[in-house]
Amino acid sequence: MIQVEGVTKRYGPKTAVSNISFEVERGEIVGFLGPNGAGKTTTMRILTGFLPPTLGTASVAGFDVGKSPIEVKRRIGYLPESPPLYPEMEVEDYLRFVAAIKRIPKKEIPRRVDAVLERTATGAVRDLLVGKLSKGYRQRVGLAQALIHGPEVLVLDEPTSGLDPKQIIEVRGLIRSLAGEHTILLSTHILPEVAGTCGRVIIINEGRIEASDTPENLTAQLQGANSLLLDIDGPSEAVRERLELDLAVRKVIEHEARNGRTVWRVEADKDENLTRRLAEAVVTSGWGLYGMQSLGLSLEDIFLKLTSDESAAAQAEEEVPEPEAAESDPPADEGSGSGEGEDE
Ligand SMILES: Nc1ncnc2c1ncn2[C@@H]1O[C@H](COP(=O)(O)OP(=O)(O)O)[C@@H](O)[C@H]1O
Ligand SMILES: [Mg+2]
CATH class of the missing domain: 3.40.50.300 (P-loop containing nucleotide triphosphate hydrolases)
Structure with a gap:
């Protein structure tokens, strides 16, 4: 539409x-x-x-x-x-x-x-x-x-x-x-x-x-979920099973193939030690760990900027009214010049 x-x-x-x-x-x-x-x-x-x-x-x-x-x-x-x-x-x-x-x-x-x-x-x-x-x-x-x-x-x-x-x-x-x-x-x-x-x-x-x-x-992402990308050189099924073994891990997804290896996306509860545990798990299993990246940070940043307290937001709007947008742009031309305001 x-x-x-x-x-x-x-x-x-x-x-x-x-x-x-x-x-x-x-x-x-x-x-x-x-x-x-x-x-x-x-x-x-x-x-x-x-x-x-x-x-x-x-x-x-x-x-x-x-x-x-x-x-x-x-x-x-x-x-x-x-x-x-x-x-x-x-x-x-x-x-x-x-x-x-x-x-x-x-x-x-x-x-x-x-x-x-x-x-x-x-x-x-x-x-x-x-x-x-x-x-x-x-x-x-x-x-x-x-x-x-x-x-x-x-x-x-x-x-x-x-x-x-x-x-x-x-x-x-x-x-x-x-x-x-x-x-x-x-x-x-x-x-x-x-x-x-x-x-x-x-x-x-x-x-x-x-x-x-x-x-x-x-x-769900906001409430402390944690997303990680892990670039691992190891047998797919075994890697998946090992990652899923961690108690904080909720989901293990094949994210992409990279240079013959698999990049896995791991969704887990927020847990300070998760990265360290998963890195250890991979290395002690004898697989190669080529990269690790935490995801979702940008989204968190945005959420932080959003207002979650409604009444505070309403108050803030009352106190600092947005100025009418300065129209430096020419108005989109339309046949009638009747409506000055944004009435349609
Ligand atoms: N008429 C304008 N002239 C110059 N900058 C503008 C004008 N209108 C909006 N902007 C700028 O464009 C950006 C997006 O504004 P806007 O679309 O009003 O955002 P939002 O509605 O999400 O608050 C802001 O940085 C704002 O300052
Ligand atoms: Mg706006």
């Missing part, structure tokens, strides 16, 4: 996103996880047609974002980091306004507005000024504007950031409830965010994709 191939984005000399590729299948909920500055927003703005990539291509539902921006926007609902809300408008009027910008036929607008008010449980605030809403409601109205044209794909940029714990739970529940009907890519820099919501996680750091896996597997 979403395809990104070799996308690079440079802002002047600064490379925000470097040769990233990934896919999101129809119906998936994928978490785009990475610390601040990793390149999440940049990628999402490219996907939604608001920013042209420097290199590479992206497509949504088979439409290239550069060549068919209108087709893409028709199929994507985008909730930017700071939703384009107009504080002086009433919620319902705002949604009508957005619907008109998105070229929904006039006679259909009231029905669509009612539907998204119901879908996002914002009916109770339909007559309130957007500026008077709580953050939780504001975010739900943001989701309502993303949903109003019935898009197949939702791109949600840090949808729960800045919310309090109760609001986070509500907005997460809402996102989960949208899962069946939509393909969803949501970004976050908060680790627990992906666990309950996403079927798969793509980890991005410093503009590069570092991993893509289920939250369970990533969490």
